[in-house]
Amino acid sequence: MNTGATDFTARWAGIASSALAGLSTADFRTRWKALADSGVLAGVRDGPRGVVTDTLAAIEGLGIGGTSPGLCYALTSQHFGVQSPLRAAGSAAWAALSEGVERGDTLMCHALTEEGGGSDPLSMATRAEPANGGWVLTGRKAFVTAAPIADHALVFARTDVERTPFALSAFLVDLSSAGVSRSEPFPKKALTDVPMGAIDFDSVRLGPEQLVGREGAGLALLTTTTSWERGLLLGYALGPMRLVLDRTVEWARRRKQFGRPMGASHLVAGRLADMATLLHRSRTLIFAMAQRFDSGEPARRLASEAAMTKVSVSEDLLSFTQHAAALGGVRSFVSDTGLTADLTDAMAAAVYAGPNDLLRVSVARELGLPVEN
Numbered sequence: 452m453n454t455g456a457t458d459f460t461a462r463w464a465g466i467a468s469s470a471l472a473g474l475s476t477a478d479f480r481t482r483w484k485a486l487a488d489s490g491v492l493a494g495v496r497d498g499p500r501g502v503v504t505d506t507l508a509a510i511e512g513l514g515i516g517g518t519s520p521g522l523c524y525a526l527t528s529q530h531f532g533v534q535s536p537l538r539a540a541g542s543a544a545w546a547a548l549s550e551g552v553e554r555g556d557t558l559m560c561h562a563l564t565e566e567g568g569g570s571d572p573l574s575m576a577t578r579a580e581p582a583n584g585g586w587v588l589t590g591r592k593a594f595v596t597a598a599p600i601a602d603h604a605l606v607f608a609r610t611d612v613e614r615t616p617f618a619l620s621a622f623l624v625d626l627s628s629a630g631v632s633r634s635e636p637f638p639k640k641a642l643t644d645v646p647m648g649a650i651d652f653d654s655v656r657l658g659p660e661q662l663v664g665r666e667g668a669g670l671a672l673l674t675t676t677t678s679w680e681r682g683l684l685l686g687y688a689l690g691p692m693r694l695v696l697d698r699t700v701e702w703a704r705r706r707k708q709f710g711r712p713m714g715a716s717h718l719v720a721g722r723l724a725d726m727a728t729l730l731h732r733s734r735t736l737i738f739a740m741a742q743r744f745d746s747g748e749p750a751r752r753l754a755s756e757a758a759m760t761k762v763s764v765s766e767d768l769l770s771f772t773q774h775a776a777a778l779g780g781v782r783s784f785v786s787d788t789g790l791t792a793d794l795t796d797a798m799a800a801a802v803y804a805g806p807n808d809l810l811r812v813s814v815a816r817e818l819g820l821p822v823e824n
């Protein structure tokens with residue numbers, strides 16, 4: 452990173468610490484709004500590079516400033532996985548919502564997964580049927596980040612019974628509509644700061660303007676949302692990784708074992724060097740993706756590189772966390788020691804935004820191999 456960018460990231464770290472001061476026990480929406488007041492959800496337009504790169508660097512700075520990994524994840528997921536592709540799709544429903552979303556007043560979620568089908572979207576059961584010029588939505592989405600507290604959802608539903616690339620459509624749904632109900636938060640183990648849950652749609656009436664794009668264009672929109680997510684979502688972890696690296700270095704310098712600092716052991720020093728390398732590689736890959744988005748390349752053309760970035764960074768995040776866990780000793784497995792290692796967060800990254808093994812299959816298919824999911 453050049454000096455300007457370092458100053459820039461440090462400025463965002465300062466923004467996080469002052470926005471979140473005194474809010475450590477506040478609920479998710481209060482902390483969300485406090486961070487959104489910085490303008491991060493509107494996209495950072497006064498930085499030294501493009502808006503995607505600078506927003507990513509701002510989120511990295513928010514993480515370095517102490518924003519929890521769950522909150523960093525939720526910000527990154529909504530900004531890049533929902534707002535950016537919807538802005539590119541340019542629907543009327545999004546135009547009406549975008550201002551409130553960018554201010555942090557309206558919280559969105561991305562409702563794709565169902566209990567009966569996660570990896571395979573074309574197997575989804577949720578359906579939207581035409582009625583009175585609009586649609587009637589019926590079904591259940593599950594394991595959706597922010598579902599218990601969100602205001603609106605981007606919902607993918609079947610508008611054709613056949614299993615074809617045009618069977619799905621996408622809708623923007625107001626979650627206060629009649630017929631929508633939400634589960635209690637699921638007791639999840641990863642990224643615990645942001646709730647996850649299910650949404651039931653019981654004959655929910657939708658106007659024609661709530662369709663995003665054309666009928667049957669849901670899978671195409673999903674290719675766009677997943678390219679953004681796979682390319683940039685793991686950016687949420689860059690700030691928290693920096694904090695873990697700094698703390699672990701400090702611990703290895705301070706902790707005395709065998710009559711010398713732990714960091715004087717070549718094996719300990721080697722693990723720390725590996726952690727720095729894993730973080731460097733992850734930053735390099737994700738910021739390279741951000742530059743590609745800034746240069747205006749269409750998301751669908753970046754699908755394969757986004758998949759490779761997601762696989763690489765999620766697996767580097769796990770290796771990085773394993774090194775941190777080994778070096779923290781017992782403190783890695785006890786809360787609030789300053790060295791607690793979130794191995795579950797790192798493992799979850801191999802599952803969301805497309806399980807890594809299925810992404811490997813799609814990369815291999817791009818290479819020309821006759822392999823299907």
Ligand SMILES: Cc1cc2nc3c(=O)[nH]c(=O)nc-3n(C[C@H](O)[C@H](O)[C@H](O)COP(=O)(O)OP(=O)(O)OC[C@H]3O[C@@H](n4cnc5c(N)ncnc54)[C@H](O)[C@@H]3O)c2cc1C
Pocket residue numbers: 560561562563564565566568569570571593594595596597641642799802803804805806807808809824
């Ligand atoms: C922290 C977190 C946040 C999430 N947030 C959201 C959200 O906001 N919105 C949303 O819609 N969903 C969300 N999800 C759900 C996520 O998208 C799904 O978990 C994912 O799509 C996989 O679906 P599944 O868990 O049902 O796995 P399944 O489809 O049941 O597959 C199980 C595992 O088997 C493997 N597998 C299955 N089939 C194959 C195959 N043919 N080849 C190789 N391997 C295979 C994969 O490794 C997969 O992980 C989230 C998940 C997590 C962990």
